[in-house]
Structures are given as structure tokens and as C-alpha cells.
Amino acid sequence: MTELTGMTPAELTDYCREQGLPAFRGRQIFRWIHQGADFDGMTNLPLALREKLRQIAVAQPVEIVDRRESRLDDTVKFLFGLKDGNCVEGVLMHYHHGYTLCISTQVGCRMGCAFCASTLDGCVRNLTSGEMLGEILCANRFLAGRDRVHNVVLMGSGEPLDNYDNVMRFFRLLREEDGVNIGLRNVSLSTCGLVPRMYDLAEEGLPVTLSVSLHAPNDEIRQKTMPIAKVYPMDDVLAACRNYVEKTGRRVIFEYALVGGVNCEEQHAVELASRLRGMQCHVNLIPLNAVEERHLKGVSEQTVTRFLNTLERLHISATRRREMGDDIEGACGQLRRKTMMAQEADGEKA
Ligand code: SAH
Numbered sequence: 030m031t032e033l034t035g036m037t038p039a040e041l042t043d044y045c046r047e048q049g050l051p052a053f054r055g056r057q058i059f060r061w062i063h064q065g066a067d068f069d070g071m072t073n074l075p076l077a078l079r080e081k082l083r084q085i086a087v088a089q090p091v092e093i094v095d096r097r098e099s100r101l102d103d104t105v106k107f108l109f110g111l112k113d114g115n116c117v118e119g120v121l122m123h124y125h126h127g128y129t130l131c132i133s134t135q136v137g138c139r140m141g142c143a144f145c146a147s148t149l150d151g152c153v154r155n156l157t158s159g160e161m162l163g164e165i166l167c168a169n170r171f172l173a174g175r176d177r178v179h180n181v182v183l184m185g186s187g188e189p190l191d192n193y194d195n196v197m198r199f200f201r202l203l204r205e206e207d208g209v210n211i212g213l214r215n216v217s218l219s220t221c222g223l224v225p226r227m228y229d230l231a232e233e234g235l236p237v238t239l240s241v242s243l244h245a246p247n248d249e250i251r252q253k254t255m256p257i258a259k260v261y262p263m264d265d266v267l268a269a270c271r272n273y274v275e276k277t278g279r280r281v282i283f284e285y286a287l288v289g290g291v292n293c294e295e296q297h298a299v300e301l302a303s304r305l306r307g308m309q310c311h312v313n314l315i316p317l318n319a320v321e322e323r324h325l326k327g328v329s330e331q332t333v334t335r336f337l338n339t340l341e342r343l344h345i346s347a348t349r350r351r352e353m354g355d356d357i358e359g360a361c362g363q364l365r366r367k368t369m370m371a372q373e374a375d376g377e378k379a
Pocket of ligand 1: 142183184186187188219221286315319
């Protein structure tokens with residue numbers, strides 16, 4: 030089966046030629062795919078052609094297999110099913126400027142961060158560019174008629190820079206005319222800090238917002254929760270961030286999850302501010318989303334406020350990230366994990 034979802038109109042045109050079809054079918058198929066249609070719904074294609082394509086190709090490689098809607102806000106958490114039986118998560122959030130979809134880039138993750146549920150069983154495989162696009166197409170189908178996805182954040186399961194080529198191809202698809210119409214200015218990519226790839230990304234010349242999961246003011250603390258910190262010291266990560274700002278003109282966002290007893294003291298805020306001084310950046314404070322399997326504690330509201338105030342006093346732009354969908358296993362990898370464990374338990378019973 031050939032996955033057509035990750036192909037550009039030019040590639041689909043070539044594909045049609047190879048199959049002995051008129052070349053103009055390529056652009057037609059591209060439009061349909063990006064509108065979320067499967068072969069059955071491609072109504073301007075002859076029936077026999079739709080039937081033929083169904084036998085040899087895949088148009089929609091992702092489907093919604095489960096979904097949780099928050100009672101607290103408009104957030105929807107999806108469990109997306111892939112053709113090989115794997116599943117990944119996505120979260121749809123409703124902000125005043127439109128819908129943002131948080132997508133996964135890998136099944137699992139191999140970065141091993143101590144607070145994260147996605148990495149508990151390692152990385153199973155990379156997602157293809159078509160599967161990443163497929164997550165958006167699913168959310169658009171869910172919103173059918175009402176609205177569509179306007180912004181995309183690569184902050185679900187997986188390390189996007191560990192799946193670099195597919196992510197770049199995905200970005201190219203977003204920019205195609207007649208596609209899902211999401212400009213790269215509306216895209217954020219979050220990384221745990223794969224330094225060489227951060228330099229590569231800066232060279233692509235794309236207006237993508239770079240988010241970096243820092244979670245610590247120094248290497249000693251960072252190494253406690255993030256194994257990657259032993260490979261790339263924080264100075265190198267920050268140098269790569271400065272380069273990104275220089276090359277793209279876009280400020281970098283730092284993610285900082287406050288973990289009780291680890292990185293949330295006043296002195297940590299002061300140290301963080303001194304290291305970020307002079308950089309065009311913004312700090313996003315995230316109260317830790319406690320994961321059952323991880324024995325790390327969250328922090329009080331007071332601690333968040335104190336940390337935030339210290340950064341602001343030291344002229345570092347910072348906000349507390351709004352927690353959305355807290356009642357629906359909002360944190361990375363939690364819903365997939367719950368589902369996998371339930372399936373295993375069912376398997377044992379059967
Ligand atoms: N691999 C990428 C993107 C995926 S995670 C990265 O590391 O940035 C998206 C963000 O959620 C990261 O900042 C990650 O560190 C954070 N995160 C993961 N688990 C969390 C948890 N339990 N509580 C708070 N933030 C968490």
C-alpha cells in the first residue's frame with residue numbers, strides 16, 4: 030500500500046502518471062486528501078479509479094479511535110489510530126485566536142525525560158509526514174463545518190528533531206496551495222534540545238517558532254530529569270537558541286515545568302534569568318502534570334507565582350501556561366498509556 034498523504038501535488042502527479050492515469054488527477058487527489066476525504070468521497074474521480082486506488086493506496090492513514098472532551102474547557106484529547114495498529118495522541122485546544130492542535134511526531138519517544146509518560150516504553154517508530162498531516166485532517170473532520178485547525182504545535186509524543194526529515198516534509202505539505210492552509214508562522218516545534226538539529230532547523234529559513242524544553246537553570250539540575258542534558262550542555266543549547274533567533278528573527282520559547290523540590294526555588298529563577306539575559310525569548314512555566322508512574326511532585330500555586338514574579342522582576346518575559354484539559358489525561362502520553370494498559374489487562378483476561 031502506498032501512502033499518498035505525504036505526497037506533494039507534483040509527486041501525486043508523477044504517481045498518477047506511473048499508474049497510467051491522467052496527470053491532472055494528481056492535484057485532484059491532493060485536494061481531496063487535504064480536505065480529509067477518503068477514496069470513497071473523491072466524487073469527481075471515476076468509480077473504477079477510486080476502487081483501484083483503494084486496493085493499492087492509503088489516503089487517510091489516521092483515524093480517531095477514542096476521544097475525551099474536557100468538562101472544564103473546550104479541550105479535546107484524541108487517541109489517533111495508525112494503519113499498523115499503533116496509536117498516538119493529539120490535543121485540540123480552543124484559544125481566542127482559533128483552534129490549536131498539538132500533534133505527536135513519534136510513537137513513544139527515546140529521550141527518557143523523567144517526568145514524561147511518552148517515553149516510558151521507549152520509541153516504537155517515527156511517524157511519517159502523512160501521518161502527522163493525518164492528525165490535522167482528523168481534527169478538521171471532527172470540527173467539520175464549524176471550524177478548522179489554525180495552529181499546530183509539535184508537542185505531543187515524540188522528539189520532532191529526532192524525526193527530522195519527516196518533520197521537514199510535513200512542514201512542506203502545510204505550505205502547499207490547496208492544502209490545510211496553515212502558515213508556518215502558526216507552527217511551533219518543541220525540542221528537548223538536540224543541538225546539531227537546532228542549527229539545521231535554523232538553516233531551513235522557516236518562520237517556525239522554536240520551543241525548547243529547559244526545565245532547569247543549570248546542567249546539574251537538568252541532568253537529574255533529562256538524560257539529553259548529559260549529551261548537550263545547557264550553554265550549547267542556549268548558543269543554538271541564540272543562533273536560531275539571529276537566523277530567523279523569531280524569539281525562542283523556553284518550557285519550564287516546575288517540579289517540587291527540584292527546580293522551583295527562588296534561587297533557580299534568579300539563575301535562570303541570569304543565563305537568559307539579553308536573549309530574545311519567553312519562558313513558559315508549566316506546573317508539573319503528575320504522571321502516576323513517575324514519582325515527581327508538582328508545586329503549589331504560590332510557588333508558581335513566586336517563580337514568575339522573580340523572572341519578571343529580572344526583566345525576563347514569562348507566563349504561566351494555562352493548563353487545559355487537566356481532567357482528560359492532558360499530559361503527553363498519558364491517554365495512550367492508559368489505553369495500552371487497559372488493552373493489556375483485557376488481553377490477560379481473555
Ligand atoms: N520532545 C519534545 C516535545 C514533546 S513534550 C520536547 O521535549 O520538547 C512537550 C512538552 O511537555 C515538553 O516541554 C515536555 O518536557 C513537557 N512535559 C512532558 N511531560 C510533562 C509533565 N508530566 N508535566 C509537564 N510537562 C511535561
